[in-house]
Amino acid sequence: MTLTHDMAPAGPSAAPGKLTDLFQLGLDAPICLTWELTYACNLSCVHCLSSSGRRDPRELSTAECMAVIDTLERMQVFYVNIGGGEPTVRPDFWELVDYATAHHVGVKFSTNGVKLDPAAAARLAASDYVDVQISLDGATAAVNDAVRGPGSYATAMRAMQNLRDAGFEGFKLSVVMTRQNIPQLDQFKAIADRFGAQLRLTRLRPSGRGADVWHDLHPLPEQQRLLYDWLVAHGEQVLTGDSFFHLSAYGSALPGLNLCGAGRVVCLIDPVGDVYACPFAIHSEFLAGNVRDAGGFETVWKTSPLFASLRAPDTGGACRSCGFYDSCRGGCMAAKFFTGLPLDGPDPECVQGYGSAALAAVSGATPKPSVDHSHRKVPVTIGRRRPPSKDCDENPLAGFTALRLLRCGAHTSPSHALHLGP
Amino acid sequence: MSTDGFDIDRPWQVDPRVSMRPEPFGALLYHFGTRRLSFLKNQRVLAVVRSLADHPSARAACAAAGVSEAELPVYARALATLADSKMISERTVA
Numbered sequence: 001m002t003l004t005h006d007m008a009p010a011g012p013s014a015a016p017g018k019l020t021d022l023f024q025l026g027l028d029a030p031i032c033l034t035w036e037l038t039y040a041c042n043l044s045c046v047h048c049l050s051s052s053g054r055r056d057p058r059e060l061s062t063a064e065c066m067a068v069i070d071t072l073e074r075m076q077v078f079y080v081n082i083g084g085g086e087p088t089v090r091p092d093f094w095e096l097v098d099y100a101t102a103h104h105v106g107v108k109f110s111t112n113g114v115k116l117d118p119a120a121a122a123r124l125a126a127s128d129y130v131d132v133q134i135s136l137d138g139a140t141a142a143v144n145d146a147v148r149g150p151g152s153y154a155t156a157m158r159a160m161q162n163l164r165d166a167g168f169e170g171f172k173l174s175v176v177m178t179r180q181n182i183p184q185l186d187q188f189k190a191i192a193d194r195f196g197a198q199l200r201l202t203r204l205r206p207s208g209r210g211a212d213v214w215h216d217l218h219p220l221p222e223q224q225r226l227l228y229d230w231l232v233a234h235g236e237q238v239l240t241g242d243s244f245f246h247l248s249a250y251g252s253a254l255p256g257l258n259l260c261g262a263g264r265v266v267c268l269i270d271p272v273g274d275v276y277a278c279p280f281a282i283h284s285e286f287l288a289g290n291v292r293d294a295g296g297f298e299t300v301w302k303t304s305p306l307f308a309s310l311r312a313p314d315t316g317g318a319c320r321s322c323g324f325y326d327s328c329r330g331g332c333m334a335a336k337f338f339t340g341l342p343l344d345g346p347d348p349e350c351v352q353g354y355g356s357a358a359l360a361a362v363s364g365a366t367p368k369p370s371v372d373h374s375h376r377k378v379p380v381t382i383g384r385r386r387p388p389s390k391d392c393d394e395n396p397l398a399g400f401t402a403l404r405l406l407r408c409g410a411h412t413s414p415s416h417a418l419h420l421g422p
Numbered sequence: 423m424s425t426d427g428f429d430i431d432r433p434w435q436v437d438p439r440v441s442m443r444p445e446p447f448g449a450l451l452y453h454f455g456t457r458r459l460s461f462l463k464n465q466r467v468l469a470v471v472r473s474l475a476d477h478p479s480a481r482a483a484c485a486a487a488g489v490s491e492a493e494l495p496v497y498a499r500a501l502a503t504l505a506d507s508k509m510i511s512e513r514t515v516a
Contacts, residue, residue, distance in 0.1 A: 022446075022447050027445065028445075029443070031452075031459065076441070076443040078441055078452035078459070079457075104441065106452070108457075128439060128454055128455055129454050131457060
């Protein structure tokens, strides 16, 4: 999880050491947190980090959500990053947004745009306390729809036009970087500029359904270098949610805290109230408790043994002897976990190359998500490929598209990234 | 003393769209308009910032919080940083 892209310190320091060192030990309350309001989604993105699709019948009720907001207000959590699933398909979505902002909890929500008609856009433009992230994973329909499903590019473009027409300035265009869309970086920037939006790039994680496509979608080593150089060149104009701190080992640190905030300054509340250390780690290993437990969210945040262990000073493990450890801090916990790597070793995408060596040594099955709400598919006999359609034959992503049809056949969920820097 | 848009002899206040959360090391500030986060690194700068609205000038707020003449430039720089990021804004005196 990433934290904050733009933190400006003010004042003489009374405490020795850096602020990141203080954050490393955790705060009494999160700065912000990710809250997946529903697992229901109109899409079935191949890389959905929460394996969303179907609504969970145990989903928190409106009253339970409001009680969580009351707690967040009391703890002075500045804002929540609402996602899903597609959060706007909850019938009480706008009611909850209004309740949160009325209780001094800011809202940023991720959406594929399906419900952002002109009326919704006008309503959003009128509020100072609500920010919107439109998810788009290709600068062209071909690249986007191969990942997010047919029609999803058009939906996102329409939503952005509506926000633009309503006068909403500076909403976010949120892109998960993949092997297929890294060549489109400049095009994404142009799209964001056209709609008066700010571009936000985040890292593809092998989480949720993302684990199934990670090997085909994650950036190649030379693309990581290209991305790093592009981010350095664009500085603070482009947000990253502190997603790419593993790239800092190329040289100078990227803007942001460059710290994994999981359980320290951020966390995740899922649709059924489960509290996880990180939005990219929906797995029992990272489950700290549930907001329905006695004491609610506050007790989970303050007393969870899991969170206590995440706040303990980390040793760096196998990375400690690496000269770049202070820059990358060993990378992303979730990326390591879901690729079967030890948490105290290198990130699978370590830019110094230690990750690929470690991956080669992984034997046996990698951890599977503990919960899966993917849309049910027509039963397919395992291993029986559908005959490729003409469209597939002509598609530059034909191999990839075929994979998607085999695996999924459906469409998306917004993936947003939190890190210290949502 | 003035640094760009910050004049220590003018009246200041925490911007109304800023939420301020005390922390053991000082405080965290979040601006709902710019959606930026900032932090105050010690208790005294927090005391200064908190009391800005109660004093006729930022200089007076610093003095009331016990900031010495020698320390003043450091605090002025901190306040200028906050002014730059719109965390504090100039108060219009009626």
